[in-house]
Amino acid sequence: MFELSPLETEALGLSLRVALWSVAGSLPVGLAMAWLLGRYEFFGKTLLNGIVHLPLVLPPVVVGYLLLLLFGRNGPLGAWLLTTFGITLPFTWEGAAVAAAVMAFPLMVRAMRLSIEAVDQKLETAARTLGASRLNVFVTITLPLIMPGVLAGAVLAFARSLGEFGATITFVSNIPGETRTLPLALYSLIQTPGGEAGALRLAVLSVLLSLAALAASEALARRLRARIGG
Amino acid sequence: MLEVDVTQPLGSFRLDAKFSCRAAGITALFGRSGAGKTSLVNVLAGLSRPQRGRIVLRGETLFDSSRGIDLPPEKRRLGYVFQEGRLFPHLSVRSNLLYGYRRAPAAERRIGLDQVAGLLGIDGLMERRPAALSGGEKQRVALGRALLANPRLLLMDEPLAALDQPRKDEILPFIEQLKSELDLPIVYVSHSMQEIFRLADTLVLISNGRIEAVGAVEELTSRLDLRPLTGRYEAGAVLATTVAGQDKMFGLTELRFAGGRLRVPYLNLPLGQTLRVRIRARDVSIALTPPENISILNVIPCSIKEIGEEKSPQVDLQLDAGGAAIWSRITARSRAALGLQPGQQVYALIKSVAIDRQSLGQGLGRRPGAERFLAEDD
Numbered sequence: 030m031f032e033l034s035p036l037e038t039e040a041l042g043l044s045l046r047v048a049l050w051s052v053a054g055s056l057p058v059g060l061a062m063a064w065l066l067g068r069y070e071f072f073g074k075t076l077l078n079g080i081v082h083l084p085l086v087l088p089p090v091v092v093g094y095l096l097l098l099l100f101g102r103n104g105p106l107g108a109w110l111l112t113t114f115g116i117t118l119p120f121t122w123e124g125a126a127v128a129a130a131v132m133a134f135p136l137m138v139r140a141m142r143l144s145i146e147a148v149d150q151k152l153e154t155a156a157r158t159l160g161a162s163r164l165n166v167f168v169t170i171t172l173p174l175i176m177p178g179v180l181a182g183a184v185l186a187f188a189r190s191l192g193e194f195g196a197t198i199t200f201v202s203n204i205p206g207e208t209r210t211l212p213l214a215l216y217s218l219i220q221t222p223g224g225e226a227g228a229l230r231l232a233v234l235s236v237l238l239s240l241a242a243l244a245a246s247e248a249l250a251r252r253l254r255a256r257i258g259g
Numbered sequence: 260m261l262e263v264d265v266t267q268p269l270g271s272f273r274l275d276a277k278f279s280c281r282a283a284g285i286t287a288l289f290g291r292s293g294a295g296k297t298s299l300v301n302v303l304a305g306l307s308r309p310q311r312g313r314i315v316l317r318g319e320t321l322f323d324s325s326r327g328i329d330l331p332p333e334k335r336r337l338g339y340v341f342q343e344g345r346l347f348p349h350l351s352v353r354s355n356l357l358y359g360y361r362r363a364p365a366a367e368r369r370i371g372l373d374q375v376a377g378l379l380g381i382d383g384l385m386e387r388r389p390a391a392l393s394g395g396e397k398q399r400v401a402l403g404r405a406l407l408a409n410p411r412l413l414l415m416d417e418p419l420a421a422l423d424q425p426r427k428d429e430i431l432p433f434i435e436q437l438k439s440e441l442d443l444p445i446v447y448v449s450h451s452m453q454e455i456f457r458l459a460d461t462l463v464l465i466s467n468g469r470i471e472a473v474g475a476v477e478e479l480t481s482r483l484d485l486r487p488l489t490g491r492y493e494a495g496a497v498l499a500t501t502v503a504g505q506d507k508m509f510g511l512t513e514l515r516f517a518g519g520r521l522r523v524p525y526l527n528l529p530l531g532q533t534l535r536v537r538i539r540a541r542d543v544s545i546a547l548t549p550p551e552n553i554s555i556l557n558v559i560p561c562s563i564k565e566i567g568e569e570k571s572p573q574v575d576l577q578l579d580a581g582g583a584a585i586w587s588r589i590t591a592r593s594r595a596a597l598g599l600q601p602g603q604q605v606y607a608l609i610k611s612v613a614i615d616r617q618s619l620g621q622g623l624g625r626r627p628g629a630e631r632f633l634a635e636d637d
Contacts, residue, residue, distance in 0.1 A: 151345050157332040158304055158339040159408045160362030169358075173349045256349060 033234075037227075039206055040214040041234065047122055047210055048190035051129035052183050055137060059182060062134075063141035084196075085135040093199025096128055100200075124201040125208045129190035137186040144178020145171075177253045184246035188239055211235050261286075261412070261444070265302055265312030265322070274298050274309070274468040280461050282317050282412060282444040285434075287459035287476070289449060290488070295468040296448045300414050303446065304339050305332040316412055336363070338410030340418045344401040346389035352400050353385040359408025367409050370441060375403045378440065379433055395426035399433065406437070413437075413445045419454065427454075434458060452489065456480075456497060456537050464488050477535075481577065481584035486567070495539035496586045502532045511556075518580025521609065522556045540575055540588035544608040547597055557609035561585060563601050566594070578607055 033041065066078055084092050100107040100118040110116045118124035148171055156166045172179075194212040201208040203217060215231040218224035262279040274295045280286050288296050301307045303314060305321065313323040316337075321330050338359070346355050356372060376382045379399045389397060398418060405413060415434075419427045435458065437443065449455055455462060455476065462479045464471040466488055472479055477497040480489050500521065504513035510525040514534060521536065528534065549558055559580050567575035569591050576599065578585040585607055599605070 149345075151341070151343075152347060154306055154332075155339070155341060155345040156347070156358065158306070158337065159359030159404065160333045160336065161358075162331075162333055165362075170347060 034227075036205075036214070037231065037234065040209055040211050040231070041238075043122060043125075043206075043208075044191055044210040044212075044238075047125045047129055047193075048187050050123070050126040051133060051190040052137075052187045054126065055130040055134055055186060056179075056183060059134060059137040059186070060141055060179065063138045063145055063182075066138070067142040067145035081138055082135045084132050089132060089193075089195025090199050092131060093128060093196035096124075096131065096196065096200040100124065100127070118201075120201050120204060120208065122201075122207055125193075125197050125210060126190075128196040128200045129193040130186075132193050132196050133186035133189035136189055137182040140182035140185055141175065141178050144175040144181075147178075148174050177250050180246060180249055180253065184242060188242050191235070191238060191242070211238075260315070260317065261446075262313070262315040263299075263303070265299075265309035265314065267298065267302060267307070267309040269295060269298055269468060272468045274302070276302075276465070276468070276470050278463055278470045278473045280463065280473055284460035285438055285445045285447050285458050286461040286463060287447045287449055287455040288463050288465060289452070289455055290465035292450060294465045296450075296465055297416055298468075299465065300339075300416050300446065300448055303412075304337050304414055305330060305335050333362075336367075336408070336411050338405035338408050338413040340398075340402050340405045340413065340415040342417045342420050344389075344397040344421075346392075346397055346401060346404070348389055350389075351385065352381065352387050352389070352392070355389065355400060356381075356385075356404050356407050359404055359410075363407075363409045370406055370409050372407065375406050378436060379403045393426075394422055395429045398422060398426070398430055402430070402433065402437075406441070406443070410443070413443055414448075415445060416448045417450070418447075419449075419451075431457065452480075456535075477584075481586070486575075495537050495542075496584050498536045498538060498583055498585070500534050500536050502526065502528045502530050502534060504530070516580075517583040518561060518585070519559050520557075521559075538585060538609060540586035542609060543578075543585060543587035545576065545587055545589055545593070545597065545599070546606040546608055549606055550608065553608075555608045557607075559585065559607040559609065561605060561607050563599060563603045563605060566599065566601055569594075578605070580607065 062081060066074065066081070097119060098104050100110070102108065102111060102117070102119070107118065110118065116123070118127055152174070153166050153170055156170045157163075161169065192212055193210070194216070197208065197210065198213060198216075203209055203213045209217065211231055211234065215228050215235070218228040218231065260279055261282045264277040265274065266276075267274045272295075276295070276299050288299065290296050298307065302309050303321075308329060309322065309324070311324040313325070314321040320326070320328050321335050322328060347358065350358070356375065360368065360372065376385070379402060381396065381399055381403060384392065384396060384400065389400070392400065402418065419430055422430065431454070438445065438458070447455075447458060459476050461473070462476045463473050464479065464485060471488055472482075472485055477499060479485055481496050498516045498521075500514040500516040502512060503515035503520065505511075505525070506513065506522075507525075511522045512524070512526040512528070514521045514523060514536065516536075523536070526534070546558075549560075561578040561580035563576055564579040564584070565577040567577070572590050572592070573588055574591050574594050576587045576589065576594075578587055587607060
């Protein structure tokens with residue numbers, strides 16, 4: 030019933046690639062940030078928390094524009110990346126992944142932080158008295174206990190990345206085969222006369238993709254919870 | 260030896276604990292809630308860092324502020340049984356038990372899984388998750404987990420406080436067995452004299468962050484000046500006795516102690532077995548002459564050593580029976596009627612004998628519980 034055209038396949042594949050890299054790249058950073066915010070009190074914590082949450086409240090276009098300023102060829106980070114690694118982010122799919130990651134970051138950190146704060150630190154203390162070092166305690170006790178939260182954060186970030194539009198189109202533009210993800214392809218079709226049918230197909234595809242991601246995460250979370258709760 | 264000398268500010272008061280005791284048997288840390296018991300145990304375990312001082316266990320320095328030594332908890336190798344168990348919810352009982360065992364140096368793994376499982380009766384629980392265990396089972400697993408880490412000293416912070424009486428009765432025999440079957444010194448925190456009489460050899464009294472006294476349980480509980488700390492309700496004396504004879508016909512056992520002989524309901528114990536007997540002050544009456552035609556079997560000649568402060572209608576007497584201390588609680592009226600004075604020769608009439616705990620000398624392998632006959636009689 031549903032056969033994908035080459036253009037649709039391309040947009041779908043690109044979307045998945047961008048979202049996966051976005052999540053994979055931001056996961057360790059997000060976990061570290063969630064740990065920092067969940068476990069420690071320090072000067073400037075409120076400010077840092079605000080910055081992390083900024084993409085949630087800023088217009089995505091503003092985020093995209095700031096990324097362009099930062100990572101543009103003449104931007105402070107962009108110039109450094111180009112001369113050191115030869116990496117260009119604007120107008121590339123890697124740039125799209127960065128834009129998606131930044132936009133999804135607050136959602137990811139929030140979910141992980143909640144689970145970190147829910148861990149009973151007395152269990153970690155108990156593990157220390159049983160001979161485990163701090164790192165060992167993190168790997169064998171804390172990480173398994175926060176796994177459902179980490180997973181939830183990753184899935185939220187994945188879904189958010191799939192749908193990213195504003196920051197992406199501002200930062201990496203709308204280049205077919207490079208940065209034209211599902212939402213951007215859908216937008217282009219709407220702008221094209223006679224593209225309504227194609228747009229509808231892409232909309233249905235997006236819905237199915239999001240539902241599948243949610244269902245998968247739900248099933249995984251249930252299994253994890255069952256393991257923890259006995 | 261366990262030598263402790265630490266100070267640490269604790270909110271409204273400071274922990275200022277200095278004592279040393281034999282690192283053997285069970286040492287009870289007794290005091291009211293908020294006296295600093297848990298704080299002291301946490302300092303021993305390395306979970307909180309004292310301001311200054313030192314802690315030395317069997318010659319090894321665990322903490323010394325002047326030399327900059329502060330071993331982290333995982334290097335101290337002290338087992339810790341917490342009040343609330345703290346089992347790892349994501350691991351099976353077996354994995355919980357082996358958590359510390361796997362991290363103990365191979366050369367020091369004297370206690371193994373089979374031994375602990377047998378000792379604590381948890382063979383059948385191995386594949387379960389902690390959430391599927393009862394309160395008593397959880398605490399037994401927690402105890403097993405700490406034992407399997409093969410610690411040099413076991414810290415137990417009110418391990419029974421969160422359990423109801425039947426669960427307590429379920430765990431206590433196991434702790435008694437640990438003492439007799441494993442050569443493992445235990446520091447046992449409690450605010451229940453009941454538990455301490457039954458388990459402990461050495462008593463450390465703590466009050467407002469200070470160590471008030473350290474000594475044998477029998478000795479400290481018979482000292483008048485410590486009564487505000489050891490408690491009035493549970494007033495009583497603990498006697499070290501030996502099984503001296505059995506009267507099968509009437510179902511009685513005869514115990515010998517420094518002050519004479521006691522006859523108690525039958526105990527299934529061999530002759531010569533040492534036994535600790537607790538006699539509560541309110542079970543002891545006083546007579547000026549040896550009474551005749553009386554149902555009471557135990558009449559012990561003794562002298563009045565000290566007369567406690569008169570409080571409301573009653574007064575406590577400390578009696579000396581051949582060197583052993585016995586307490587008697589009588590009414591102030593009786594005291595006046597009999598004209599009792601310190602130094603006077605009297606007869607202690609012991610109506611019933613409550614045995615809270617036996618001190619298991621060499622009779623290993625016996626099931627405690629088989630002889631648990633006359634705990635609290637009324």
